[in-house]
Amino acid sequence: MTATVTTDSLTEKSDRVTSRGSGGARRRLPRIPDRIRQGGLPYLLLLPAVLLELLVHVIPMIIGIVMSFRQFTQFYINNWGGAPWSGFDNYKIAVDFNAPIGEALLHSFLVTCVFTFFAVGLAWLFGVAAAIMLQENFRGRGFLRAIFLVPYALPVYAAVITWAFMFQRDNGLINHVLHDQLGITDQPSFWLIGDNSIYALIIVSVWKGWPFAFLIVMAGLQNIPRELYEAASIDGAGIWQQIRKITLPSLRPVNQVLVLVLFLWTFNDFNTPYVLFGKAAPENADLISIHIYQSSFVTWNFGTGSAMSVLLLLFLLVVTAVYLLITSRGRKGADA
């Protein structure tokens, strides 16, 4: 991933610099301070970030893992150390797919997978299409670029509340268009409850997500050298061929990081379903984050909720690792 590349090239650079640190000329003298002179400075600079990450992310995560092995219910909220150990019981409950809790978790997991697949796929597709179509300069380009970024800039809750209004059965825009104006549906449909809710959720999520893809791809496009297009143009390649042979292959590393980031955000997304549906999502759109929230805070079973969270984290770790492995192998293959 990008981070790895960055660190590696850095290490190289600092090696180069330190190796010629003790030159004679005045201008060369101190260069970058060597290890002894720099002392604890880098650590001092990192200290605030490390402390905050520990307090807000790492320690809570460790507590979360510990809690998943305890019988942690509302009775122990003021004395969480006192909750009895329960071994893998919480995990057994979470993955017992024949019992109600496990079955609901599996269902929610599958719903989240389908949702993520479509939401990420469409957001990525729209973002790439928009960025490529705006690559050339033409009148109105800057204006369109600003418009495309509006969904990204709007605060989630304001935007999603507006979508919730648009999806209202009796006074919403969607049913007005589909039923009253186009006559596609026999009667006004429910969008925020029942079977259609997954569609509503995907649409809102794509609307919210594609501008980010657009932004990243647009930044990536600026790194493609103009000469490539000029050379291709001289060789007689039309614009479609240029997109296929130059633009898309050049975007590959950007796309790999982008898809991974979109995947992680979408899979973990809480804000969109929570504002769209409220605390209890319809069964058909019961995303895993809402489901775990429900299991922990509404049914007050924090132990099982924590076990579910840990399982979710493990799943994300495995997917990320596999994804990074596949994409880095692909890159090596392309280089060879």
Added chain:
Amino acid sequence: MAAPQSFLWTRRVILTFLAVFALLPVYVMVSSSLKPLQDVSGKFHWIPSGLTIKPYFDIWDTVPLARYFVNSLIVAGTATVLSVIIAVFSAYAVSRYKFRGKRVFTVTVLSTQMFPGILFLLPLFLIFVNIGNSTGIALYGSRGGLILTYLTFSLPFSIWMLIGYFDSIPRDLDEAALVDGCGPIGALFRVVVPAAVPGIVAVAVYAFMTAWGEVLFASVMTNDTTRTLAVGLQGYATQNDVYWNQVMAASLVVSVPIVAGFLLLQRYLVAGLTAGAVK
């Protein structure tokens, strides 16, 4: 070379579709916020039958919107400033120095992006309550707790992006400052930071938007006096009678400052992303 008709038509279709898709909610927000109540309670109409600006006055009374606004500003503003400063220090250390544990730091910071928020919501809540009970520092229910939480949300991306940005600034620049007698911190603030303005603005925009838009922690970690807009706006929608025109007016009011700021700074964002995140 002139683009062929097939390309021009595809472009027109795609761009029109995306522009309509992007702006549809904005149209609904604006038009519905100008409708009288009986209009938004009945069938949707594209053209408002009667225009009124009354909802824009009513929103401040239905819920204490002004207070939520101030809370959001304080929380998001402070979180942004702190997050940017901390990210600048960290990224400078990683970008300019060689030290033991560098990789562990970058990998750990990056992987926190992966954590589902739900995994550390409850533990964090318990930690905040415990710190409050044992030291008297109120983190739970206060703006401080939310600020601490939010600043760590944007920190990993900010550090990651600034490392990339700082790497793209020639080291000769700050090395020259060191030769001229600047300390490392002097070199950072006199040379590296001014050269990295687009990257820093991009990171600040990202941090502010993250804090301004967060819902989950804002719902759990705030009380009546510290509530942010993210929770406050739901006040209109969960009442028995939903004043949709007021919901839309309030949504517009809380959106305008951030959208305007974002559009003004979007050039920096692309410039920052180009040098920082996308390489």
